[in-house]
Amino acid sequence: MSQGQSQHVGLLAVNRAFSRFAHVTGYVCLAGGLCEIADYQTAAPTALIWPVLLPLGVTLALLVFLDRWRTTFYSILFLAVGGVSQYWVSFSLLTAFPSVRSSHTLVLSLVAVSLVLVCGPGFVPTSTIIWGVLGYAVGLAASLSAMLVTRAPFSLDVIPLVVVVGLVLVESTDAITRSRRIAVRPELDRAVLDDELSVLRYRTEVRAAALMHDTVLGHLSAIAATVDGALPTRLTAEMQRDLAVLIGEDWLEEPAPSTDDPGTDWRRSALMTAVKEARGLSLTVDVTGDPGAIGRLTTERDQAVGLAVKQCLINVLRHAQVERAEVVIIGSEADVSVMVIDAGRGFSEELIASDRLGLRQSVRRRIESVGGEVTLWSTPGRGTSILIRVPASAIRGKHG
Amino acid sequence: MTGAGLSYQQLDPAGSYGSRPITLVISMGIVALAAGATALTWPAVSDPLTAFLAIFATSIAVLGVTFWSSPLRAPFRSSGFLVVTISAGVSLVLCALSTWTTSVDLDDQWAPITVGLILVQLSSYRPARELIGATILGGLLAGFVSVLHPTFGGFELPPLVRVLDAALPLVALGAGATAYSAVLVRSLGQWFARAGVTERGVSTAMKERIVRSVHDDRVSILNNTVVPFFAEILERNAVGEEDRLRSQSIANKIRSAMVADVDRSWLDSVMDQLAVERGDSTVPGSEVVQDPHRAASDMTTEQRIVVRAVILALVDHPGFDSDGFAIMIVRKGSAAAVTLTAKLDDDESITRSGLAPYLAVLRIAFGDLHVTFQRPALTLKFSYGS
Numbered sequence: 001m002s003q004g005q006s007q008h009v010g011l012l013a014v015n016r017a018f019s020r021f022a023h024v025t026g027y028v029c030l031a032g033g034l035c036e037i038a039d040y041q042t043a044a045p046t047a048l049i050w051p052v053l054l055p056l057g058v059t060l061a062l063l064v065f066l067d068r069w070r071t072t073f074y075s076i077l078f079l080a081v082g083g084v085s086q087y088w089v090s091f092s093l094l095t096a097f098p099s100v101r102s103s104h105t106l107v108l109s110l111v112a113v114s115l116v117l118v119c120g121p122g123f124v125p126t127s128t129i130i131w132g133v134l135g136y137a138v139g140l141a142a143s144l145s146a147m148l149v150t151r152a153p154f155s156l157d158v159i160p161l162v163v164v165v166g167l168v169l170v171e172s173t174d175a176i177t178r179s180r181r182i183a184v185r186p187e188l189d190r191a192v193l194d195d196e197l198s199v200l201r202y203r204t205e206v207r208a209a210a211l212m213h214d215t216v217l218g219h220l221s222a223i224a225a226t227v228d229g230a231l232p233t234r235l236t237a238e239m240q241r242d243l244a245v246l247i248g249e250d251w252l253e254e255p256a257p258s259t260d261d262p263g264t265d266w267r268r269s270a271l272m273t274a275v276k277e278a279r280g281l282s283l284t285v286d287v288t289g290d291p292g293a294i295g296r297l298t299t300e301r302d303q304a305v306g307l308a309v310k311q312c313l314i315n316v317l318r319h320a321q322v323e324r325a326e327v328v329i330i331g332s333e334a335d336v337s338v339m340v341i342d343a344g345r346g347f348s349e350e351l352i353a354s355d356r357l358g359l360r361q362s363v364r365r366r367i368e369s370v371g372g373e374v375t376l377w378s379t380p381g382r383g384t385s386i387l388i389r390v391p392a393s394a395i396r397g398k399h400g
Numbered sequence: 401m402t403g404a405g406l407s408y409q410q411l412d413p414a415g416s417y418g419s420r421p422i423t424l425v426i427s428m429g430i431v432a433l434a435a436g437a438t439a440l441t442w443p444a445v446s447d448p449l450t451a452f453l454a455i456f457a458t459s460i461a462v463l464g465v466t467f468w469s470s471p472l473r474a475p476f477r478s479s480g481f482l483v484v485t486i487s488a489g490v491s492l493v494l495c496a497l498s499t500w501t502t503s504v505d506l507d508d509q510w511a512p513i514t515v516g517l518i519l520v521q522l523s524s525y526r527p528a529r530e531l532i533g534a535t536i537l538g539g540l541l542a543g544f545v546s547v548l549h550p551t552f553g554g555f556e557l558p559p560l561v562r563v564l565d566a567a568l569p570l571v572a573l574g575a576g577a578t579a580y581s582a583v584l585v586r587s588l589g590q591w592f593a594r595a596g597v598t599e600r601g602v603s604t605a606m607k608e609r610i611v612r613s614v615h616d617d618r619v620s621i622l623n624n625t626v627v628p629f630f631a632e633i634l635e636r637n638a639v640g641e642e643d644r645l646r647s648q649s650i651a652n653k654i655r656s657a658m659v660a661d662v663d664r665s666w667l668d669s670v671m672d673q674l675a676v677e678r679g680d681s682t683v684p685g686s687e688v689v690q691d692p693h694r695a696a697s698d699m700t701t702e703q704r705i706v707v708r709a710v711i712l713a714l715v716d717h718p719g720f721d722s723d724g725f726a727i728m729i730v731r732k733g734s735a736a737a738v739t740l741t742a743k744l745d746d747d748e749s750i751t752r753s754g755l756a757p758y759l760a761v762l763r764i765a766f767g768d769l770h771v772t773f774q775r776p777a778l779t780l781k782f783s784y785g786s
Contacts, residue, residue: 021583195701246619
């Protein structure tokens with residue numbers, strides 16, 4: 001949604017809400033009027049007041065229409081019928097109770113108030129003001145006509161006057177301060193968009209950094225540790241493969257989301273590929289627990305877990321000074337946990353040099369970027385356990 | 401939380417800030433109405449002290465709305481709502497008591513209208529559920545008082561009419577206020593939901609550009625260093641001492657560049673991006689950010705967005721001086737405290753300046769915002785986390 005649209009929608013929402021405020025207030029007034037008329041009829045059974053219920057009911061029904069369809073037609077119709085209602089209410093009550101005044105009872109003001117709150121079809125404050133003043137004029141004319149016809153002494157009904165003055169003040173303030181309201185919104189919209197882009201860039205950079213670490217830095221370290229002579233065949237093959245991938249076009253693209261259909265065969269998952277590759281490097285890896293749970297990961301999370309586990313197993317090979325590791329897979333309804341355990345020499349995470357990125361980048365950040373978390377337990381001399389936990393997709397039917 | 405439990409202010413703090421001038425106008429109108437009606441109907445006042453107390457209680461309620469709707473005190477909390485509605489209820493009873501033995505007209509009873517108007521004021525700040533509750537209780541109270549109220553004057557009203565006349569202004573305005581709050585929350589909720597869907601669509605196109613940009617950066621680094629080295633070694637298929645040293649040197653360079661990237665927080669990026677966009681010395685870069693524990697990354701998405709918008713508003717504010725700008729984040733256990741300082745050469749009060757709406761939004765995102773402005777030094781302090 002563009003910034004201009006968001007401003008417009010915000011103002012429209014306020015306008016629609018004000019219109020609903022006015023009309024609901026009108027409903028209550030008219031419904032209250034119906035109840036009061038019925039009570040007046042009960043109090044004076046011989047007087048002919050009840051026919052007023054008809055125009056009042058029609059006015060209430062028209063307000064429902066007007067609230068739903070704020071058109072000029074319904075606005076004019078509402079004012080016309082409402083004017084007749086106001087006249088009829090005033091005429092009937094002034095005839096039945098000649099001493100009654102608007103200062104005695106609200107019933108003489110209720111229709112007039114709902115007319116002021118007509119709102120009309122416009123979406124700007126000036127339009128609401130014009131329709132409100134028009135509504136007030138119609139109500140006043142109807143009341144005055146009834147007073148003239150019934151020869152009742154003239155008395156100004158204060159309540160509709162207060163309502164129309166209040167309406168003018170509120171809507172004028174709205175019109176004057178509207179520009180300030182508009183000024184803030186684009187900046188917030190821009191911040192929302194910038195933040196979204198920033199998160200996207202961050203995730204892409206995490207992915208890039210993790211891949212760079214897994215590939216280029218790994219090979220450079222391997223070369224630095226190689227003795228004079230020909231490169232090991234495996235290293236040559238991996239360098240050729242990774243160079244082709246890194247210079248290619250799509251190594252940073254996220255895998256197509258497959259949230260709706262996780263459940264790829266766990267035997268072909270990135271995690272099992274990582275285990276096979278570690279075994280190819282002479283590390284004995286025992287896989288226990290519930291490997292099928294891996295099938296409940298989305299493609300993106302499966303790849304992140306696979307690459308993170310690969311880095312953990314490479315760390316075992318390089319630093320743990322053991323030749324055996326265990327990968328335990330546990331699935332629950334909410335998440336999938338993978339624990340990589342070795343009984344090697346262990347380490348203290350705080351003592352890892354700040355420029356060592358394997359655990360930080362290739363494991364922790366990578367997993368965090370797909371909504372997971374990493375917990376590490378390691379004691380020098382007593383081995384290491386790394387728990388990787390990522391959200392799982394919902395269990396549906398069967399899974400691999 | 402359901403729609404009925406949300407307020408307009410919670411959903412759109414900037415929008416509700418825009419309603420504040422209307423809140424102030426209604427505040428003045430309420431006090432004028434209470435004082436004016438009391439003065440005009442003074443012969444009907446049997447107890448002047450109670451009449452003054454009724455106006456006083458109304459003023460307390462109105463002052464409460466004015467005070468708690470300030471951008472520096474947002475959000476309008478339920479405790480404030482309670483104080484305001486109780487004061488309004490007291491004013492309703494006192495207004496009736498002040499004319500207990502002498503009331504002649506409907507015009508003497510101004511409190512149901514002022515209480516209804518107070519509910520209208522609250523509709524921008526409190527959820528529909530609370531407004532309808534207050535409306536029902538207020539209506540019952542007004543009706544109950546009218547039943548007890550002795551009638552004088554020249555016209556005997558039927559009993560139901562007396563109750564309705566007393567309660568209708570409050571109930572009508574309260575129901576309207578409830579509808580206002582509910583419709584705004586629903587409309588904005590639907591709008592945000594639609595906007596979210598649209599933004600995800602937009603992001604797909606932008607994402608490709610970002611991926612391409614990151615890819616090109618990395619490939620450019622690789623092409624300058626790694627690719628020629630690997631190609632040479634692969635062609636030669638032999639490694640010597642010089643290759644090992646070169647390999648170590650390239651690895652160190654790449655690693656240090658990656659560490660610098662990894663250690664940059666989103667806040668560093670915001671400042672650097674702003675400095676690049678403006679291309680002059682009016683905006684400082686990430687050097688103004690002091691976040692030794694990388695606590696900025698613990699902010700929620702909403703908090704990040706608001707801080708980003710506030711920074712933008714500050715640097716765009718007339719009189720902003722980049723020399724005094726600093727952001728310090730200190731971690732305290734699992735929480736973090738932010739101190740943002742800026743120099744603003746601004747004559748205007750901070751609550752009336754263009755920054756006020758941003759402060760309102762900041763108050764919603766961080767409940768404990770403290771603002772100090774002693775020209776030209778502006779200090780914003782807030783915290784997050786638990």
